[in-house]
Structure formats: C-alpha cells, structure tokens
Amino acid sequence: MPLYLKFYFWLLLISAIVFSLERFFARHPQQEIVRHDFGQDLFWMVFNTQYVSWMLAIMGVYLARWLNTALFHFHFPAPESLGLIAHWSLPLQFVVFLVLKDFLEWNIHRSLHRFPWLWELHKLHHSSQQLDWLATFRAHWGEMIIYKFVIYVPLVILGVDDRVIFAILVFSLFMQELVHANLDWGWGPLRYVLNSPRLHAWHHSVEMHGREGQNFGISLALWDWMFRTAYWPAPQQPPAKLGFLEMEIYPRSVWARLWHPLLSRRPRTEADPSVNSPNESKKKAAPAQSQSS
Ligand SMILES: [Zn+2]
Ligand SMILES: [Zn+2]
Numbered sequence: 001m002p003l004y005l006k007f008y009f010w011l012l013l014i015s016a017i018v019f020s021l022e023r024f025f026a027r028h029p030q031q032e033i034v035r036h037d038f039g040q041d042l043f044w045m046v047f048n049t050q051y052v053s054w055m056l057a058i059m060g061v062y063l064a065r066w067l068n069t070a071l072f073h074f075h076f077p078a079p080e081s082l083g084l085i086a087h088w089s090l091p092l093q094f095v096v097f098l099v100l101k102d103f104l105e106w107n108i109h110r111s112l113h114r115f116p117w118l119w120e121l122h123k124l125h126h127s128s129q130q131l132d133w134l135a136t137f138r139a140h141w142g143e144m145i146i147y148k149f150v151i152y153v154p155l156v157i158l159g160v161d162d163r164v165i166f167a168i169l170v171f172s173l174f175m176q177e178l179v180h181a182n183l184d185w186g187w188g189p190l191r192y193v194l195n196s197p198r199l200h201a202w203h204h205s206v207e208m209h210g211r212e213g214q215n216f217g218i219s220l221a222l223w224d225w226m227f228r229t230a231y232w233p234a235p236q237q238p239p240a241k242l243g244f245l246e247m248e249i250y251p252r253s254v255w256a257r258l259w260h261p262l263l264s265r266r267p268r269t270e271a272d273p274s275v276n277s278p279n280e281s282k283k284k285a286a287p288a289q290s291q292s293s
Helices: 003-025 038-046 049-073 090-114 116-126 133-137 141-157 162-180 188-192 197-203 222-226 254-263 278-292
Strands: none
Touching: 003 049, 003 133, 003 162, 038 133, 038 254, 090 116, 090 141, 090 162, 090 222, 116 141, 116 254, 133 162, 162 197
16 A cells, blocks of 8 residues: 555544544533534645655655665765664664654744744644644644654654654654544543643643743653643643634634745734734733633
8 A cells, every 4th residue: 555545544544533532532522523614624634744744754764775775885885874773673663763753843842832933833733722633733834844854854864664654653643633632631640651632732722831831742741741841730620712812813714824924924013913922922811811710
C-alpha cells in the first residue's frame, strides 16, 4: 500500500476511534457533532500539511540512504552522523525519538506562544471555541512546516528507520486527536507523563496561568511538569472560555485566516488593538475570566 494511503487509513481509523469515545464519554454531552466551523475544520483536516511534511521526512530517509550508498560507492567517507543509530532496535529508536521529538515540539510550541509573530500563526489553532477530535486539525500551514520539517530532518540524518518514523507519526496523531477530544480524561497518576484531554483543554483556555500560558505538551506532559508550566486545577473543572481575547476581530474565512499572519505583521501601536500578543491579550483576559468563573 502506498505510504500516503497507509497514512489516510490510520487517519480515518484513529478519527473513528476518538469520535466513538466522544459519543460514550463526552465531557460536554450537549456539544453538537456538527458544531460551529465544522465544515471549515474538515477543510483543515483534508488539506493538512502535516501529511506533506511527514511524507517529506520519510522521503528524506530514502534520500539519506541513497546518499550514504552513493558516498560509499565513490569511496568517499560517509559523514559519521549519517545513520549513527540506524542499528538500534526498532522499539528503542521509537522510545528515544518519541521523547526527543516531543521535547523539541514542546519548545517550538512555547515559542509559538512567546513570540508575537509566531503567535499570529498559532492563533488559528486557538481560535476553536469548542474542542473535539476535529479541532486537532485546525492549524496554519506555516506552523506545520516549522513543526514537522524541522523536527523530522534530524531524525532522518541520524538514521531513524522509516517504520519508526511512521509509527511515531501514527502515535502522535492518536495523541493529538485524543487530547483535543471532548473527553474529561486525566490519566490518574500517569498525568505526569502523558498529555491528556483535561490538561490540554486548559492550554486552550483564554485565562493564562503563566507568562506565556500553560500546558504546552504535545504527546507527553513530562516537560510541563518538569519546567513548571503545567496548570492542573483542583477540583477539576473545564475552562470557562476557550480561545483568546478579541476573537471577534479574528477573521472567519479559511482564506482570510491563511493570510492573517502575513497581514497582521504591522508595528504595534497603542492605538492598534488588533495586534495583540498572547501575553497581553490573555493577561487582559484573566481578570474578566476569574470574575465569571
Ligand atoms: Zn498553543
Ligand atoms: Zn491544541
């Protein structure tokens, strides 16, 4: 089966599983399946550049192998880093690279919240006002290129097996759909290791509990606990409002949302309320939030 078909097979299977879990264990049972922006999110799902960047990464594996063979053939010494860990067992490669990839992604995700110009790209993902399996896919193409390509290239250079890359890809997709799902699962004591729907819902909250926000984890929650960016309120309750401040002036159409990061890179002025960094917008939002909750 061609790789892209194999990927779509897993995408449909994972979506069906998470969708079914939501039907049985919904955190908000009244939340409609065909909710606001459902059609647009289907667009983001179908035209999701994650596939492209993943496919490029897997193609990179073949390219690295070809390069290695070509260098050997012409009696050139292959760079030592190339294929350095290619002889490790597949499960070991999976665990080591899942952890490394997740740590890289956690750092990138924090940067997306820290730097105003990156936040303009990431805003699209935070524009969901309801979370479910489909909200996973709402992300700007530019963001996906930063995330996936930058992350998979080092794995390719180090010689990670393409089957391991594919397994990591499927596992990450499952975790991403799960943490965005309309579920209230927190994993008990495993919450310190694995990201959960409960933890990630607070990442999407308008209310901020740190300088740049909270709960930046992708598949693992480890980094948020280690670097004190985790927010885990007790008693457990869902965030009162998802999104960011001044959502009402954020564009609504797919086209406008794609162009928004480019058009919004204007110098910030006191008189320009439309250009708001995550720090400012959410800080302003916090008092309003606490009054309402
Ligand atoms: Zn985020
Ligand atoms: Zn999210």
